[in-house]
Amino acid sequence: MTEMPRITIIVPCRNEARYIGPCLDSILATAYPVDRLEILVVDGLSTDNTRQIVAEYAEKHPIVRLLDNPERVVPTALNIGIQAATGEIVARMDAHVVYPPEYLPRLVLGLKEHGVDNIGGCMVTLPADGTATAQAIAIALSHPFGVGNARFRIGARKAQLVDTVPFGCYPRDVFNRIGTFDEEMVRNQDDEFNNRLIRRGGRVMLLPDVVCYYYARGSYAKLGRMFYQYGAFKPLAARKAGRIMTLRQLIPAAFVTALGASLVGALFWPWAAYAASAIAGSYTLGILACCARVAHTHGFRCAVAIAGVFPVLHTSYGLGFLRGLRDGLLGRRGRWRDPAVLRLSR
Secondary structure, three states: OOOOOEEEEEEEOOOOOOOHHHHHHHHHOOOOOOOHHEEEEEEOOOOOHHHHHHHHHHHHHHEEEEEEEEOOOOHHHHHHHHOOOOOEEEEEEEEEEEEEHHHHHHHHHHHHHOOEEEEEEEEEEEEEOOOOHHHHHHHHHHOOHHHHHOHHHHHOOOOEEOOOOOOOEEEOHHHHOOOOOOOOOOOOOOHHHHHHHHHOOOOOOEEEEEEEEOOOOOOOOHHHHHHHHHHHHHHHHHHHHHHHHHHHHHHHHHHHEEEEEEEHOOOOHHHHHHHHHHHHHHHHHHHHHHHHHHHHHHOOOHHHHHHHHHHHHHHHHHHHHHHHHHHHHOOOOOHHHHHHHOOOOO
């Protein structure tokens, strides 16, 4: 790696007219030397004015290039960018995110200091708008009750080796050694890639003092759709890895299965009704405890909203996981290739 390595930034996107401008502005404002960057926006044939916005940036800033992604799914976008990359370092940066000036310099320094194969930082989750629902969604996606021990979401106290990071920064030769992203993994492609990397002796590191700012979805429906998709692709990622990568992936599906089974069982056996009450009651108590704290810090309306966010998040993920498990057993994955139901950003 040279003293100031050239960096290729890959931004997968589709229909991100609201966010792509602020994202590119933040990247261009980096403290890293701009003449050592190339920014490849790989667009999945957007139907809004995303492409026009990117074209205007490319006209003003020669380091910005617009590439087409006819398949309109994330791993294909990443692989198109990797194939076109000229940098010694490749960094994925999503369109739904803004990045502080020190973001890139700190990741490059971290790669040099720690000698790892992939490095990333933590996400600070921001609300999509000023509504109580959007604020509650942002809080839930950074709360242990919502996302478990996902360190890049809830934060970390020290640099540590992890199973995955949200937006990877890699030495270019990593892709020569282990290949590119699995295009069957429409979702969770970074989880599969990082697992493959670790299995072959690579290391993935999280830097807690490096942050980016992610705009969460703004409604229950959008949140539910996104986490249903995340859950649906986890069994496929686990099958490719040959194991369940983290225990937290199983908890929502286990909760949905246990609650659903006990409710059905309650129609036939009295003890099942007690089991259903215990499961639902324990979960409700957990939500109420979170609501009490949120009410103190963010107000009553936000607390009421988050009481709905947690069940949507967990149930959607759990049902998606069960659907993915079923589809994997039956060999049904084709319709998930439909880009109309899958956004390219987190």
